[in-house]
Amino acid sequence: MNPASSNPNSDGTGSNGSPSFRPLYQQIKALITQSLQAGEWKPGELMPSEVELAARFKVSQGTVRKAIDELAAENLVVRRQGKGTFVATHHEERAHFRFLKLLPDEGVPHHPDNRVIEVKRIRAPAEVARLLELKAGDAVVYIKRVQSFDGAPTILEELWLPGQLFKGLTAERLVEYKGPMYGLFESEFGTRMIRATEKIRAVGADRAAAEYLQVSEGTPLLCAERVSFTYGDKAVELRRGLYSTAKHHYQNELS
Amino acid sequence: MNPASSNPNSDGTGSNGSPSFRPLYQQIKALITQSLQAGEWKPGELMPSEVELAARFKVSQGTVRKAIDELAAENLVVRRQGKGTFVATHHEERAHFRFLKLLPDEGVPHHPDNRVIEVKRIRAPAEVARLLELKAGDAVVYIKRVQSFDGAPTILEELWLPGQLFKGLTAERLVEYKGPMYGLFESEFGTRMIRATEKIRAVGADRAAAEYLQVSEGTPLLCAERVSFTYGDKAVELRRGLYSTAKHHYQNELS
DNA sequence: AAGTGGTCTAGACCACTTT
């Protein structure tokens, strides 16, 4: 029999009954993504080999390969030649700077020191609820913190997280935890950020911001409003950061 | 004969004599890139089909395919099923907004109106020369312009371009030209921007900027310093933009 | 030596566009 004639799409309709053509490798990709989301393999863990997955899904290795290629391009998994494919994790140096875009004008980038100002549970304001795709009044965790580089306070950040997903999150756990916050979210709360959108503006420091960042009132600051998403494009974090750009800048690549 | 045994890399050294392994498809990719750079196929034009290229380079279609896949991922070419592969061009709606990151807070994005303030040829200041990888004192074209959305001046931009590459560039040609500036550079000067890096800061409007953008002095503005590159990672543009972010924001995707 | 991801090939067929 000809190989391609065993393609379940040969009848012109996808296996879901939809009339439009859906490549096999994308269906496989969706299945693997579901397993990732369900936690069948945890962040940092080794996934089954391409050969195993091909057998499991009854497709050729090349088809599994193409599915994993896309997952790797989206930073959901990491391939390592000779070792295998691993579930991506925020507990890696390389992942840290993908979401920390503020770099020093001179010198090598390093991790900021964190000072937690406030953690509380509140009802979501309308604007927050809208961006997090919640109902107004739903519980959210509110976090306020300041990050410093070389002792100089540089980032004033406020976060809003769906209360449902972050039940045991307290100031203590946030302070205790060493490493990036997304690592904490991933390990302790099973919520993995995979992409985000940011809207950036220039604003003047109000009195509170000026005090936290030790600048004078009215100093121009970068204001970055971030909405982060986990699997299935579900919004799971709203973050508003005020960046002092006296000795740092927001680095971006256009391509 | 076994197919793979005809791989010229089988001896463990690349055809360039380097000791490290270099996949065939990357060599093909480099050859195609050279043809793009040399202008063998112009922006917007149809390229040879995968079958033709495979014959030309004496490799399988799959190998050419993988090379073109990467070129498409880097936005150097555009694939269109049933039609062929085309050289990417800035004369397309889709390309415009890849380098125009400032979007309106509300409503649909549209193209700005341009007002050219100044065009002159000068000797490159040290800082400009450094970023453009020129010698200090080399000739550069300096451009200053204001861009408006709905009649409201929003972007004050200064540009520095290597004089060598932009010999006939005058204010007249800049004003006459309809469409995005990168389109002009591509068609009239044979220089195609393919990627850029930006450093973004918040600054206060100085007196000149305040006047051009019709805001009060000291108003916080986004300052975006862009270095653009053409084939071979050669820097070909320095651009410093001041953005009024009262009704617009810089939109970015993190992934 | 065995297992993994990575490369390359050859061939078939599908989806889409144009003739």
Next chain:
DNA sequence: AAGTGGTCTAGACCACTTC
């Protein structure tokens, strides 16, 4: 009907890691 890019397969071999 013919040509293009897109998908899928099967098989071989390479580079790298581990045992």
